[in-house]
Amino acid sequence: MRIAILVEGATEMAFRKKLHEFLQSRLEQKMPRLDFKPQHGGIPKEKKLKLIVENFLDNDGYDSVIALTDVYTGKQDFKDANDGKDKMRRWVDKNPKFYPHTALHDFEAWLLPYWKTIQKLAKHNRSAPSGLPETVNHQKPPSYWIKEIFKIGTRGKDYNKVIDGMAILKNNDLMIAIKACPELKSFVNQIIYLCDEEKIIF
Structure with a gap:
C-alpha cells in the first residue's frame, strides 16, 4: 500500500x-509506505x-x-473543517481514492495537548489556552x-515549526493528542482503515 499525503509545508513534515x-x-506488517508531499x-x-x-x-x-490542510490558512478559505473537506472533495470530482482531512484551526492544535513540554522548551509557565485544542x-x-510562549520565555529563541515541533512530539505519546483532537483521530484512522480496518481507534 502506497499513500501520498499532501501537506502544506514545514510543520507537518515535523x-x-x-x-x-x-x-x-499499530499496523506492523501491514504498515503502508507513506510519502509526505509538501x-x-x-x-x-x-x-x-x-x-x-x-x-x-x-x-x-x-x-x-x-490531503491535510489547515482550516486557518490566513485567507479565510474555509468556514470550518467540514467546509474544507467538502470543497477539496468537490475539486477532485469526488475521486474515490482521494481523502481530504483538516487540522483545526492549524497543525499546532495537535501540539497543544503537550503544553507541559511546550512550557519546558520555552522556559515559561504561561497557562495553556482554555478549551479543547481544536476549538482554539x-x-x-x-x-x-505556541509562538507567544516561546517569545516571552527565557529560552531566547523564537518558535521554529520543524525543530520545536519535533522536540514537542519526540518523547510524548501520540495517542494523547489523538484522544484530544477529533480531526487528528479522523486523519490517523483514515490511514489505518486503508490498511487494516480492524485496527482503527475507537
Whole structure:
C-alpha cells in the first residue's frame, strides 16, 4: 500500500516521524509506505488539486491520496473543517481514492495537548489556552499561542515549526493528542482503515 499525503509545508513534515512510529506499532506488517508531499504554502485548489491527485494515482502508482490542510490558512478559505473537506472533495470530482482531512484551526492544535513540554522548551509557565485544542479559533489560532510562549520565555529563541515541533512530539505519546483532537483521530484512522480496518481507534 502506497499513500501520498499532501501537506502544506514545514510543520507537518515535523509530524512525519512521530506518525510513522505510531502507525508502525499499530499496523506492523501491514504498515503502508507513506510519502509526505509538501505543497509549500498551501494545498492547491480546484483544477490544480485535481491534476495533482490524478497524477499521483494514475502516473506515480499511489493507491490513495490524502490531503491535510489547515482550516486557518490566513485567507479565510474555509468556514470550518467540514467546509474544507467538502470543497477539496468537490475539486477532485469526488475521486474515490482521494481523502481530504483538516487540522483545526492549524497543525499546532495537535501540539497543544503537550503544553507541559511546550512550557519546558520555552522556559515559561504561561497557562495553556482554555478549551479543547481544536476549538482554539481563527482570532488566536493554536500556532499563535505556541509562538507567544516561546517569545516571552527565557529560552531566547523564537518558535521554529520543524525543530520545536519535533522536540514537542519526540518523547510524548501520540495517542494523547489523538484522544484530544477529533480531526487528528479522523486523519490517523483514515490511514489505518486503508490498511487494516480492524485496527482503527475507537
